[in-house]
Amino acid sequence: MLLPSTLRRLLALTNNSKALLPLRTLATVKEETIKEKYDIIIAGGGMVGCTLACALGKNSVMSNLKILLLEGSPNQTYQLKPEYSNRVVALNQNTKSLMNSLKIWRHIEKARLQPVRYMQVWDACSDALISFSSSDILDDDIAYIVENDLLLHAVNTELASTEIENLKIVYGAKISDYQLSKSDNKTATENIVKMSNGDVYACELLIGADGANSAVRKAMGVQYLSWNYDQMGVVATLHLAEETENTTAWQRWLPTGPVALLPLDNSRSSLVWSVWQDEAKRLLKLSDEEFVDAVNDALWKQYPRSKGVEACVSWMSSCLRKAGLPDGAVRQLPPSVRHITAGSRAAFPLGFGHSVRYIAPGVALVGDAAHRVHPLAGQGVNLGFGDVKDLTDLLADAIYTGYEITHHSWLEKYESSRQRHNVPTQIAVDALHRLYTVDLPPIVLARSLGLQLTNALHPLKKMIMSHATT
Amino acid sequence: MALTRRIIKNYWLKNVLDSPKLSKSLTVNALKNENTTVKDEEIKKFSIQNEDWWSLNGPSKALHSMNEVRIPLVRDGLVQFPAEKRNPKPLKDKKILDVGCGGGILSEALAKIGAEVTGIDASKNLIEIAQKHSEENKRLINKPKYLCSSVEEHLNDHKDHYDGVVASEVIEHVDNKELFVKSCVSVLKPGGRIFFTTPNRTRAAQILGICVSEYILNIIPKGTHNYDMFITPNELSFLLERNDCHVEMICGLFYNVLQDRWSFVKPQTLVYAIQAQKTK
Ligand SMILES: Cc1cc2nc3c(=O)[nH]c(=O)nc-3n(C[C@H](O)[C@H](O)[C@H](O)COP(=O)(O)OP(=O)(O)OC[C@H]3O[C@@H](n4cnc5c(N)ncnc54)[C@H](O)[C@@H]3O)c2cc1C
Numbered sequence: 001m002l003l004p005s006t007l008r009r010l011l012a013l014t015n016n017s018k019a020l021l022p023l024r025t026l027a028t029v030k031e032e033t034i035k036e037k038y039d040i041i042i043a044g045g046g047m048v049g050c051t052l053a054c055a056l057g058k059n060s061v062m063s064n065l066k067i068l069l070l071e072g073s074p075n076q077t078y079q080l081k082p083e084y085s086n087r088v089v090a091l092n093q094n095t096k097s098l099m100n101s102l103k104i105w106r107h108i109e110k111a112r113l114q115p116v117r118y119m120q121v122w123d124a125c126s127d128a129l130i131s132f133s134s135s136d137i138l139d140d141d142i143a144y145i146v147e148n149d150l151l152l153h154a155v156n157t158e159l160a161s162t163e164i165e166n167l168k169i170v171y172g173a174k175i176s177d178y179q180l181s182k183s184d185n186k187t188a189t190e191n192i193v194k195m196s197n198g199d200v201y202a203c204e205l206l207i208g209a210d211g212a213n214s215a216v217r218k219a220m221g222v223q224y225l226s227w228n229y230d231q232m233g234v235v236a237t238l239h240l241a242e243e244t245e246n247t248t249a250w251q252r253w254l255p256t257g258p259v260a261l262l263p264l265d266n267s268r269s270s271l272v273w274s275v276w277q278d279e280a281k282r283l284l285k286l287s288d289e290e291f292v293d294a295v296n297d298a299l300w301k302q303y304p305r306s307k308g309v310e311a312c313v314s315w316m317s318s319c320l321r322k323a324g325l326p327d328g329a330v331r332q333l334p335p336s337v338r339h340i341t342a343g344s345r346a347a348f349p350l351g352f353g354h355s356v357r358y359i360a361p362g363v364a365l366v367g368d369a370a371h372r373v374h375p376l377a378g379q380g381v382n383l384g385f386g387d388v389k390d391l392t393d394l395l396a397d398a399i400y401t402g403y404e405i406t407h408h409s410w411l412e413k414y415e416s417s418r419q420r421h422n423v424p425t426q427i428a429v430d431a432l433h434r435l436y437t438v439d440l441p442p443i444v445l446a447r448s449l450g451l452q453l454t455n456a457l458h459p460l461k462k463m464i465m466s467h468a469t470t
Numbered sequence: 471m472a473l474t475r476r477i478i479k480n481y482w483l484k485n486v487l488d489s490p491k492l493s494k495s496l497t498v499n500a501l502k503n504e505n506t507t508v509k510d511e512e513i514k515k516f517s518i519q520n521e522d523w524w525s526l527n528g529p530s531k532a533l534h535s536m537n538e539v540r541i542p543l544v545r546d547g548l549v550q551f552p553a554e555k556r557n558p559k560p561l562k563d564k565k566i567l568d569v570g571c572g573g574g575i576l577s578e579a580l581a582k583i584g585a586e587v588t589g590i591d592a593s594k595n596l597i598e599i600a601q602k603h604s605e606e607n608k609r610l611i612n613k614p615k616y617l618c619s620s621v622e623e624h625l626n627d628h629k630d631h632y633d634g635v636v637a638s639e640v641i642e643h644v645d646n647k648e649l650f651v652k653s654c655v656s657v658l659k660p661g662g663r664i665f666f667t668t669p670n671r672t673r674a675a676q677i678l679g680i681c682v683s684e685y686i687l688n689i690i691p692k693g694t695h696n697y698d699m700f701i702t703p704n705e706l707s708f709l710l711e712r713n714d715c716h717v718e719m720i721c722g723l724f725y726n727v728l729q730d731r732w733s734f735v736k737p738q739t740l741v742y743a744i745q746a747q748k749t750k
């Protein structure tokens with residue numbers, strides 16, 4: 001029950017537009033039950049949430065803020081094993097520079113990572129091919145393959161090694177409910193985070209980094225555009241038939257979805273193979289030998305081709321050759337797989353998701369909570385790290401300008417800058433997926449010619465690369 | 471075109487005559503004083519708005535959101551920190567004079583990032599509003615000092631005193647602009663910086679700035695501006711240079727009405743900001 005005096009004050013404030021103090025929530029949570037108040041609570045300590053905590057905690061402008069990171073899973077101790085984990089990500093140059101600025105990258109380098117210096121993408125239904133090479137496109141590596149758990153460990157090592165006094169991390173945190181801040185006259189009130197053990201936290205700014213099924217996003221009640229691809233990403237650690245320098249990422253477009261090999265070391269690569277759900281289940285049930293055969297088929301098998309498409313593609317090649325442009329005929333042959341690491345096979349559902357709003361009063365979403373893409377372009381977590389960078393910079397700028405971290409102008413700037421980058425990427429990735437999961441000759445022809453042309457035109461290729469790395 | 475002009479003119483006339491605020495201010499007998507830049511009827515104009523100053527959606531709405539460009543302007547003009555050395559109080563130990571501080575919207579914001587702000591305004595009423603708000607603002611620890619004074623009076627005991635002087639949306643209400651600029655520069659330490667924001671004297675500013683925003687859209691209170699008193703960037707630069715200031719930057723400011731957001735832009739046709747350093 002509200003005390004009459006409180007009620008009167010609240011009414012007075014709402015009637016009076018010159019309210020000086022931001023209205024507190026019409027509290028169903030009494031002040032005394034709140035265990036602790038924070039400036040920022042980050043819900044979800046995956047790769048994106050942890051990196052955000054590190055970025056906020058290290059920022060000198062925010063050193064006065066109290067930050068809490070809530071992660072559902074227990075605090076795992078990490079040990080670098082000789083075997084690679086089956087969950088890896090391809091990190092682009094922008095992610096590397098963020099990680100470098102936070103001094104996280106050195107921990108990854110000390111452990112292990114594999115640079116990607118060459119990338120070859122080709123169509124199973126035609127001879128079309130596109131290749132990217134680090135030397136002529138970026139003057140730097142295209143990407144780095146890093147294991148998910150190693151990346152998380154590197155962030156945690158950095159968090160532990162530097163004194164970030166204003167950051168607290170709670171592992172094994174079960175969040176039961178959110179009561180989000182209400183906006184009044186453009187000022188946000190408090191967010192309440194209730195834990196299943198009865199603890200209650202309050203914060204000015206709540207950041208949802210809780211993955212594709214984000215409960216924070218659901219509490220915001222925003223529109224979420226999503227669909228399932230009815231596909232699963234089958235992953236495994238592959239041992240290659242031959243030892244090589246192995247700095248090439250391979251991707252072949254099969255009519256059922258792309259199969260990709262990401263290099264791990266001289267003789268091992270990580271598999272990400274997108275297939276329809278039934279096929280994924282079948283692949284998981286095969287014996288290791290049968291699975292290896294299936295992967296080799298996916299990389300090498302000739303698919304039935306349309307004569308017309310063949311003729312057009314070879315005509316295009318000859319035109320490009322005459323014009324002195326790369327015709328894509330010089331192709332490298334993909335590796336063969338000898339065997340797989342036992343127990344490394346797994347499948348993950350793939351989907352598309354776009355949260356129409358990334359923000360609400362006093363709330364912001366980052367990473368997969370805000371956007372989810374098909375892994376075919378290896379963009380997922382890189383978009384999330386882009387969110388981390390922009391949000392950190394904008395919150396720091398708000399304080400440096402004397403505003404609250406929840407000020408709507410800065411949150412809106414975060415939303416629009418990120419959506420301007422993320423949405424086109426998501427749409428392009430989705431379009432590629434649609435374009436390549438058909439084998440109708442006219443479409444195969446169109447995409448093949450498109451791919452050949454793109455491959456031939458250096459500036460276009462460069463543009464694609466530079467978008468994919470930012 | 472002619473039609474729109476007539477409509478705007480009609481709006482203008484109708485509202486000027488109907489506006490109790492302006493008719494009141496027109497009856498005020500301005501005391502002619504050669505040594506002051508303060509124009510009584512202009513003071514009167516502002517005092518009427520009283521408490522509305524601090525309502526974020528009230529008549530001073532655009533002044534509140536204007537802080538989003540005014541603070542970076544003053545801050546980056548006075549201090550420059552690399553990203554990794556920034557702190558929440560970049561203007562710590564900087565003495566700033568806010569000339570024509572009104573209800574204190576800019577003064578409080580500058581105080582919040584550490585500055586020692588003195589706000590002066592010729593209107594007693596407004597100084598009281600500013601004082602009251604700052605006292606009641608519990609979150610504001612570093613309070614500005616407010617004085618009911620003109621800058622000429624203030625100069626008597628504050629020569630070469632401030633690191634920064636800000637006259638935001640003020641000079642367009644001042645009669646004797648030459649004296650005003652001279653006085654503002656005199657309170658500044660050598661090497662200190664002075665900042666102005668003001669509407670330009672262009673047709674665009676007249677139509678968009680005055681007619682549309684004051685009369686049609688009601689974004690700012692009617693009768694706030696008088697076109698003939700506007701000053702162009704060239705004229706203001708000239709006045710500054712003549713008072714031993716080196717003009718370092720002039721840029722345009724644009725107000726997006728729908729989003730209630732200000733931004734720095736190239737064209738200076740509507741409102742502009744100017745920054746100058748006192749050389750000796
Ligand atoms: C097969 C596959 C391959 C991929 N390959 C790539 C690639 O090559 N490159 C790339 O960039 N991306 C890739 N991705 C995408 C990438 O894995 C995701 O984008 C990334 O994991 C998103 O990170 P996140 O931190 O936003 O979310 P998540 O990793 O989902 O983390 C969310 C965290 O929040 C925690 N959490 C959730 N709810 C709660 C709660 N209520 N309380 C407390 N904690 C909670 C979870 O425990 C989890 O730790 C791939 C994805 C798949 C499925």
